[in-house]
Amino acid sequence: MRRMTDRRSARLLAVITATAAIAAVGAAAAPALTGSSQDARHTPEKQPVAVGHGGAVASVDADASAAGIEVLKRGGNAVDAAVATAAALGVTEPYSAGLGGGGYLVSYDAASGKIRTLDGRETAPKSADEKLFQEDGKALPFDEVVTSGLSVGTPGTPATWEQALDKWGTKPLGKVLAPAEKLARDGFTVDKTFREQTADNEERFRKFPDTVKLFMPGGKLPKTGSTLRNPDLARTYHTLARKGTGPLYKGAIADDIVDTVRKPKVGSGAGKVRTGDLTAADLKAYKAAKQAPSHTRYRGLDVFGMAPSSSGGTTVGEALNILERSDLSKLSKKKLLHRYIEASRVAFADRGRWVGDPAAEDVPTKDLLSQRFADSRACLIKDDKVLKSPVEPGDPRDPSDCKSGDKAAPTTYEGQSTTHLTAADKWGNIVSYTLTIEQTGGSGMTVPGRGFLLNNELTDFSFEPADPDVHDPNLPGPGKRPRSSMSPTIVLKDGKPSFALGSPGGATIITTVLQSMINHVDRGMPLDEAINAPRASQRNAEKTEVEPKLWKSPLRPQLEDMGHSFTKIDEIGAATGVQPLGDGRWRAVAEKERRGGGSAMVVHPSKH
Template identity: 90%
Template sequence: MRRMTNRRSARLLAVLTATAAIAAAGAAAAPALTGSGDGPSGQKQSKKPVAVGYGGAVSSVDADASAAGIKVLKQGGNAVDAAVATAAALGVTEPYSAGLGGGGYFVSYDAASGKIRTIDGRETAPKSADEKLFQEDGKALPFDEVVTSGLSVGTPGTPATWEKALGEWGTKPLGKVLAPAEKLAREGFTVDETFRKQTAENEERFRKFPDTVDLFMPGGKLPEKGSTLRNPDLARTYDTIAHKGTGPLYDGAIADDIVKTVRKPPVDPDSKKVRTGDLTREDLKAYEAGRQAPSHTRYRGLDVFGMAPSSSGGTTVGEALNILERGDLGKLSKKKLLHRYIEASRVAFADRGRWVGDPAAEDVPTKELLSQRFADSRACLIKDDKVLKSPVAPGDPRHPSDCGSGDKAAPTPYEGKSTTHLTTADKWGNIVSYTLTIEQTGGSGITVPGRGFLLNNELTDFSFEPADPDVHDPNLPGPGKRPRSSMSPTIVLDDGKPAFALGSPGGATIITTVLQSMINHVDRGMPLPDAINAPRASQRNAEKTEIEPRLWNSDLRPRLEDLGHEFTKIDELGAATGVQPLPDGRWLAAAEKERRGGGSAMVVRPSKK
């Protein structure tokens, strides 16, 4: 076991002991993979939420996607190569959550240097966009009109992210890394209940677009569970990118098809027309995935790294952790701990809404938002015997004052709860935490004809209008601007070495999912798989807190209601995945047991041989 530092608490030692016990059980229960769904390796894949072993690990929501990453690791690739391979396969099997038409955030740990590196692959607005992009006659457009339209489509960032990550940190060429996903698209994957349900939920808007129906509803009908769904168009697109790079997508024939589709969506003649967008070839050609420093905060002696703006994930998770660090959560009752977590989330979201936007266009006080001084000035708002009234007004991180609030309070706007997350690790100790999306489940609903992928509706993450006309909103649309995101890919280091990595989909609930999972693991001493699978609550500066059925039906709910909390029951929050190095040299991969139909954790070798 690696030498422990004085900063590590007895609680963290207990976590490692408990995790090692799970690891031992996992190693004993790691037979050859069998089950439904032919994966890209040619063997049948099944979903297992926990895997332990050697040589590297992959955790995602889908077994075929995790198998694609494992295949690349077995071929000598590193964690970056495996992350791109897994993401490309998710573009096949999870096309309503991610794909070439979307964007995301890539966070990686380099074992050789000990550094955390990030890529901002967020979609961008057209150069013609201004603050009134989603307004008409001085009023905000109806959300439902914008969601399924060309107007909501931003320039995709996912292909550029893959190319940049592989070019700077990978060991395999793009063609090799895309090969498992290309095969999967060509040969098909097995439709599960989640995929069928998501198709059914989007059926009405999908039917507006013949190309979308042809691709995801063969014969005009919902795909049956257990059937095989093929995507030869996407296989050809992957083949093009494998041989020519991303050039055709940003400055070639695929770019032309994207622009044509956005500017004149191919709508069924019998359907009501949808709004057009103003994306141009110049917008695609100008796109660049950005390199930037990660967000960083200290928590219980650990270094927590995440995604800095344009994502609000790193700053909001970090601020909430800083607020919570004032007390020893591990000694609190479940009621008091959940109360403080809810209130810290409420306050952090208030500050997120006022201050976070695209730093290329806005003056975002990232450093100040993550300062302990600011967190302490906000923590004094939280009382153990009563609940803050929402929406809470933001504080001023540049000029913090105890319990001080400034501008008018504003509720958190809606964000689509789709998206997907994956985590990878390799035999050298490198780690990737990567969240990618096309926004709402099914994105814009618009398939690029002949190309096999859906376009995002990511621009709906912008504010349609200011919450208060007298207060500047940093998340209004603008030319080439990135909309604010909640994606929170996170890597945690202990004394410079990886402790664990995790992330989740879920729109704005991503932040609370990552935050609560971290508290479960670090403060409550829960092994990582248990921390991920524990019941969740999500408070985002709203009157009511969303909670899952296991909390709704527990005795905690009435006890918290007695304090003044109000709750809304929601089926599930997030779908997290994580990886963790174990003291004996093995990797632990963890995913959901039930959410989104359960996730898929895999390792290269269950044993040393």
């Protein structure tokens, strides 16, 4: 698995003092990279926990959190701050998120007490069919598809920003993009991990001259401590600030996206790069989908998440329902970890069989979240032995105790290079937002002159069915959204916010959110400790992935004696969260170590 991203602590305080109106960026912009180190700039300090009044933002990056805080200081609400933070991540975390990707936004409206969601997932071209990733009756090699136009879906992130602001924000897009535009123009400091990620992608980046020009100026890897500027992205943000997202979906930027996908500009000696079939009509037709959230009850709490096309809400919800019949607070650490692993295994079995894009598939969302179905699956779990993987799925439409049905579907690969942010404001509104361009560096293709990478999101589709006799709801189709695991979550108690959280990490997002919730709700850990505890991730596979602290723990041999099998992984997820404290203050939380630590900020920090 690709090493997950450390977050750069060396950023620009200028984001915090960014003026609302940013001057147009001229054609004669600064070079993309300078050899200077910090340019005498003050660096916002990363803190994993912040408490105070006026609103809060938590992300994986200090500059991004600062951009959201700046918008809150200027009177914006949580939706405004979330978009500002996401736009800044498009600058400082271009291999994880940006205009060329998509995501899911969940928000709580304090005035009405309602949860609202937007599905900003990328869509396949209208020409796509179930055999999109097959040739001569066989699935294409994954690596060949990733770095190509064939993997690119219509971006959903810009539409998500504009629709969220239009429906629920208080500031226009131009005001919200101002900090990110300035950051793109002035630059950020390259750290060790950014250089390492570039090096990891060097071979495929070198296929595309425009990607090399942007991320490897002069044809060389960027030096740690140098300043990376993105004047092309600054100009793109400025265009969106003045004209909205129209140019990206039905204008000049849209034309450039289509050209990049259909006629990839490759360098000499690049070899074969497959083309895609994205059209101007595909971009023009794109809409972020407003839909009802997923919902389940757990320990008296209302857990709201993202319904399909994401599998996050249904899979987290089903696993919680499976576990609810047990008093996890009284279990030993061994039994707790065992049951969590097994509940995850079962929920992923059902995810693989039933979840796809509801616009194209009959997805039994309500049935997957029913307690009746969860109880029929929970009886598979025994305290003295381990389920054999892959577990076969059950039928949520007709639950039968301990009965499985169709052949298990393998968990599709989902890239780790996703990011998550949470935001809250002084009025009590909350946003939990996960966004991505899929794997690190997306498709590897930069839109010439526009400053952003295109996604490889279509590789989240199944390349071929697990069983030719069983329908796979995640096969490609015309205009279809590939299944995701993104799990932005907001939890209410008695109708009021209790906490919100989410994480990057591909399919491990689901287990990260699930385990963090168990730690907080059942084990009574403070939210920051809950998300920083060692993690395990089981996704209906033979082996359960565990972080080093669990690998070295005495729990591992105890669980292996039961029949569990483990593999060590450096990091799983990188969560952030926010929580109201009941006195008008907020607690913002982020990782202490994973991805180099996250950045939690509040508008007015408490003195104690």
